[in-house]
Amino acid sequence: MTDAEFRAWLTRDNEHRVVLARMSYQYESGGAPATGILYFSNLPYIDEDGDPDPIAYLSAIKSTPQYSRSLSGERLGGYSSSVGALELDNADGALDYMLALPIDGSEITFLCGGIDWPIADFRSMFVALTVKIIAAAWDRITVTLRDTSLLLDKSVGGESSIDDGSPAVDNWRAANFGLLHQLECKLVDQSTLTYAHSDTGDGIAYSPDFEQTVRDRGYPILYTDNGDGTISLDVTPDGEITTDLLMVEGTNPPGYRAVSDAMQWLVGTRCGLTALGKYYGPDDTYDLRPNTDIGAWSLDGGQDYLIGISIQNKTNVEQLLNDLCDTGICFRAIRRDGMFTFGRIRPNDIASLGVASQATIREDDLDDNIRIEHATPTYYRLQAQMNTNWRIISNPATALLPEELAILTRDGLTQIQADAIGVTYADKPELYNLTLVQSPLIETLLSGDDEFYDAEYLVQWMEVRRSTFLPWMETVTVTVGLEYFELELGNVVTLEVPRFDFDAGELTQVIGIDINLMNAKITLRLMHRRLAAPPPEGWVREVEDADNIAGFSLQVPRPLIPIVELDLVFPGVVGGIGVGLLPIVTPYGSPPPPINPLSVAYVAPILGERVATLVPRTYVRMARDNADPDYLWYSEPGIDDGLGTAIGGNIIKLEMIGYTLVGGGVDLPGPAGTFDMTNDLGGATHDKGCVSRDPLDLNTYLDPFAPFSNESRTVIGVAMSANGFMYATFGGDGDITVWCQMGWGSWATAPQSVLFNVGSNVISGRWLSDGTQLFLNVDSGGGNTGVVCIIPDDTGTGFTGVSIDYSFGVSGAGTTGTHQDIWLSHDGLVLAVGVTLEISAGLYGQGSVVLFKRNDTTDDFALSFARIRPNLSVSGATGLFGSAICLSEDGNYMVVGEPFANGGIGKAWGIPNVLLLSGTTNLVTSVGYEFTHTYVAADAAYGISVACSSLADKVAIQTSSAEDTMDIWSL
């Protein structure tokens, strides 16, 4: 029977599944010890191939032990295991004899197979050692077991006393290994000023990096190395004697002082261990693959994690191994076959392991759509070569940005919001058990001489993230079928859980395994890193040709901070309706909304987020349904309400921050637009906009159809502050009106202020920050340089009039203002301005995006830090790069539209690591991911409108009406 056939059999639960236990014991035969075997089973089974006679297994097993292994600790270096008891039925007393068997430490093997199988087809499930046998009750024999960790449950320590020759040997020297700093030396003989630092003199070596030095109260003094673990001083010291040592044993070169070396060092006469796990004979002790001779450790010492450890007397070997592993950021474990193994949990870099999928096997407990993929066997060896990707950098301090250094502390890590995920799954604890743990990676920067090894990783890892988006670790507990019995700690596993797409396809590593043979279940605890922001490349087109889509679902990552955000952006460019994405979250269980077959994007995350429907070529009406506050409300497009069919109305901007909703619209080509906020969205006139939310109570919503204000004018855009307490409307007459809340209970019944009249100029981009600053991208419309205006609320009581705090020109801004955009990251730190029609010679029509970073000192954006230009060889010279811009919430990812690239077909670009850009960057050759598509229409203008989710893992790109499609790309 092949392994595949065996696994397939395990999945068929209508078979008789026999569990066999072969328990060895010792007895005397002819004056010499001999090994006997007892045979037990849970179902009647006869091994017909027994030699020389068939072997009948006694079906006395009441329950087989549950074999549990797990890794724990902040760096997952602590291995612990337990093997439950084997319960045998002894109601008839037939097994009483077992109580007298010399069975301690003997091996017991558990096998699984079919009731009518030959024994050769059975598979060994795990091996344990017998600890003791007791009669727990009159009718029951209990066999307590452990895995081969039992062999490590002993103490080691130094072999020499400090005062050699003394009959009272109660003070032992330490056994030292590796590089040790400031090791205390203990006085051996005062008359000769002899001090002991180690129990032997082996391996003391001088290192160019760490010269053995003896110090008296910290000051180097002269000494003589006696070569036996002691030193003699020339003069009487003043205080404590310490030394630095590079301590290795045998003939190993000085470089061999890594964790793996220490494990090897423990085996042999030094500590009295034959092996760290099941012993397969000389030179196979450490082999991860049974019956294969690889000689000894085959690690690259130069890449291994260097350690130093001073082993005091009576140190437990198990605890010592755990300490070593925790120091080395690796783990050791016992495999189910009893062999010793070790590796590294790498939640920060699982993908780099290069794991390929293996056989896909049905997961049994949830439904047929769930898969777990094993790692390839080659991974086992790779796992043993820990730290292979670690490289040394010269100066981590200069490599890390100040803010990154600031958060690389224990206190910084506590900013992770555990509740951010707890809410979602709180009502389904039986499905998922999620636990946040502290990142083991960051921990490494805090201690150890080799911390710089970690630094580069940290740079790569943290360079683009803000404090609220720290990656965090997550463990997922799933119970699967017995067919996964071959998984070991450290194995890489991929879960696909359609009901919780959050975990779908992510690489995880096993940190806990519970094998329950009797119930044919295995419980796995999987750890994986949860990124706050996605990797910078690898977007994949999910959906295209929106006209053919009746609806599709998008996955929206859960935000780390409990802010519900809806961010729809409709730039309102000619021919395009605009696109938007909705990263919003609601409690589990919200029913799905009705699906509009005309929807361009139906955003209905699996976890029950609210939904919104974007309707092509008409306005969008969204509001919260008071009757069912878990819904967003939308209306059908194109309804003739007596004033003309609204076929061209564009929502200019629609945002939902918290639970506040703002909308605006203009009638095209219906009757001349009059923006009347007193008319509700479903009233007699065309819908224009609304604001809805009781700012005092997020669970109470104002009637979105009874808006708060009157504003009778054509509105071509709205902007909403990030905190939801203020918005601005941009009238077709050039006026900008700001509305804000009056106190905490209601919205103002009249405009707070009329700020600014741009006259005949065009406001092509607009943004309201947290309510204290209004950003405008204004083109004079007369052929002059455009400006970015930042209008502050200086008094904190609202905008009181036209007050331009400052404005700054963007070099080469366009002359017409067309196709310019502006975007401010939600944290207010990054400002992006799209400039499409530069007046400089040779640049007109190419377009560019100018990036500004807020100056913490002057609190302005006066200086740009980067300008991104298109690659003309890819896009052509007149692509209007920058016509549409969208930044991720943290300002580090940007999507830029280039709608007239390639002669009008258009394309868009995803740009990661915005914060790291500087100078003038050519897009394709340096940064950026190309979103492109081939359309029929020559003027498809792909990228005329773009949007990305707050984490930039979803990108929406719109064409013009000539093609009338939208793509959604996701990581």
Added chain:
Amino acid sequence: MPRLRIIPLNHHDYATLTTSAASVTDFGIEHTQSSIRDHLWRTTSTATQSFSGSLTADREANSFSLFRHTAHGGDIQLELYSDDSFTTNVYDSTALAASCFPASGIYDWGDFNNDPQLPNAPYQLWLGADYTFRSYRVSFSGTPTAAYWQASRACLGKAFEFTINPNYGASLGFATNTDRNRSRGGSLRTNRGEIWRTFKFDLGWVDELDRETLVDLFATLGTGVDFMVSMYPEDTTRKERDNMMMGKFASLNSIQQQISWMQSTLQIEEN
């Protein structure tokens, strides 16, 4: 028409057993004295051979049964002797077909096997009279389908037949220790276990004589001693086969005094 019979005392369990040929190691003939399913007696070949038992005192028997045997296709012969040295024969069944019950059933589901449980059928021999004996021999001959003679449990004893049969509604049931769990995905996940039969008889009319016997049965057997029970003895059809077993009382029900008769319930589960 024969009525419900129970053989409370299995003389085979008290006999000194010998075999005509060596058994397979760890598959000795003493296993036929055990109620444990995987305790088996097995021969090394299908050559004609026998096992014999001798007792220290005279005993009476009118029934012989063999359970979980592989003699199907071969013959079984029972001989009783009045002495303990197998000399004076008092009963000889002659060699009879081990498959004593005809194949039956409508199990025609595509594998051309109308009676899939036939290989598990016990061997049952009703002697027709009570015979006093002190030793006995069971011989196996012919050509069985298996490669050896094998049996798990033997029963030789005298049946007690109830004066009045149980009420209508006597039930033959099944029980299993299969683990079952409905998964989150809706699948019914099972971990298949063993199965055994159960009997439940309501004795609606127990006369005084049967009451005394019933008391003796409960007191002697308790819930730990197995015995042979047959609901339709000598029916010779599958009906008899399906309704006979070696089992133990699952519980000892009370004997209730009615006006002039008694009532009780027998609950039995198969070994």
